[in-house]
Amino acid sequence: MKIIQRYILVLCLLSFSVAVFSQTISFRGAWIATVANIDWPTPEAVGNDSLQKAEMTWILDSLESLGINAIIFQVRPTADALYKSEFEPVSHWLAGKQSFPNEELKIKNYEFWDPLEWTIEQAHSRNMEVHVWLNPYRVNLAKTDTSMICADHVWRKHPEWFWEYNKQWYFDPGLDVTREWICTIVQDIVTRYDIQAIHMDDYFYPYPAGGKLLPDTKTFAAHPRGFTDIRDWRRNNVNLAIQDISRTIHECKPEVQFGISPFGVWRNAKVDSTGSATQAGITNYDDLYADIRLWIQRGWIDYVLPQLYWEIGKRVADYEILAHWWANEVRGTRCRLYIGMAPYRLENALPKSPWGKGNEIGRQMRLNRTIPEITGECFYSTRPLLRNPRGVCDTIRLIYKDDRAENLPWE
Secondary structure, X not given: OHHHHHHHHHHHHHHHHHHHHOOOOOEEEEEEOOHHXXXXXXXXXXXXXHHHHHHHHHHHHHHHHHOOOEEEEEEEOOOOEOOOOOOOOEOHHHHOOOEOOOOOOXXXXXXXXXXXHHHHHHHHHOOOEEEEEEOOOEOOOOOOOHHHOOOOOHHHHOHHHEEEEOOEEEEOOOOHHHHHHHHXXXXXXXXXXXXXXXXXXXXXXXXXXXXXXXXXXXXXXXXXXOOOOHHXXXXXXXXXXXXXXXXXXXXXXOOOEEEEOOEOOOOXXXXXXXXXXXXXXXXXXXXXXXXXXXXXXHXXXXXXXXXXXXXXXXXXXXXXXXXXXXXXHHOOOOOEEEEEEOHHHHOOOOOOOOOOOOOHHHHHHHHHOOOOOEEEEEEOOHHHHHXXXXXXXXXXXXXXXXXXXXXXXXX
């Protein structure tokens, strides 16, 4: 009798194992960040189109070897363009200075090419989707002096459209013209390029900086739109932008998706019982004025890709708790759920930290396959990933080769 019971138990465990590992991860992505030359092009390749193409070829070949089937390519990091645009200038991260492609760039040995068009061709030849990553409001980085902004930039032509916060300039989200401008940029890209998605990350209203107040009280007073609470008004500003962008994309090409990669916590349960069991110091709803839950419920976005850059078991923001929370949010909606993961945290991790022992990315990928709503993963960012810290590339390659494989190096 005991032998029969053990046999039945083994069969049950095997069935459970198959169920656990049968979850399909259809979206396998990687972010290619261009702001500050994080991933591409390298500082050495700025202003060198031949070297830029060689670097992108290496990136795409390397990602393909891992099983990656989509890239999220940042082409508008700071109200500039890593593509041919008549509205915003060529990015200085690409060419070394800002200028419009129909003007003389006056950069020695550099002729402007269209990185987006070329990368789309290269990615599609490798059966990779291209999701175009835009930052909606940011004009510069705090460490980037405004002297680099070219004379014909809209920031110089219409200074009344912008405000400064913590040494950075932003389009004023409270103005109708801001939404119109962003939609013009989106329409231009969607119309002219064979892309699979428009993608935005967590940079809506700026992250709070040392108690500094946002300089938007005058805009609120001039355009309250019936709101009396400035925080609700800010959220509505972003809501309107998301609606308009979604409408613009789908009216141009219904098959093109709109995806958002928000900060990993919508709201803490201590301030909202429907929030996650987390203690995050910053949240989307309260600090970035991005009500991701509403966008999911209203069908304004096609996928959500929360940045869960914490380890399983982290006290204030547990990866596992958040993965289940986001799964619950998309359940019953048309919005797909992918998870943003952080292989960069494996680099230089202290030996006794969660990222310095075992294989945290492997553990998280294993967990993803137990949650039916999770149908995709994306890694931030490409250069740290391809440096293969703690053998993470080997783990990813094995998992994507056979999602139901057992005895992989999870631990």
